[in-house]
Amino acid sequence: MPSSISRRPSTPVSSTQAYAPGARVRVRDEEWVVRLAARVVAAVKAHMARLRKERAEALRPRLIAQRDAIEAFRGRSLEQLQRREQSILESGRKLRTDEAQRLARTRHQLLALVEARNRWLLQRVETDERAYVRIAAVLVGA
DSSP states (O other), X not given: OOTTSOOOTTOSSOHHXXXXXXXXXXXXXXXXXXXXXXXXXXXXHHHHHHHHHHHHHHHHHHHHHHXXXXXXXXXXXXXXXXHHHHHHHHTTOOOOHHHHHHHHHHHHHHHHHXXXXXXXXXXXXXXXXXXXXXXXXXXXXX
């Protein structure tokens, strides 16, 4: 049992029973239970923060690889659009209005797709820094 979480000596149950489900604590020990709960919540929050940090470090290489893949896709696609436009111009004619509009619309859709993919990637791994901790206790009068 960690020394930071200790049981009051006046509690009528043994140390193994004090933390067991269904353990009975006298009503006058309610203050002790509240103080203990505060320590438990603090310890759990610290533990959850450590786990969150470890998970972030473990996921970082995969996230960087995915971000790089998105950027590579963006680069290849924009280069392809530029080559298409350049081939039309090199043929000695001007871009027709419909061709220019189609290329602009395709470029806009491509950039929107890349932005949406980056947003999805961030939202998929984003978590709240505050740990959600729920403690349930039943106090039974003697």
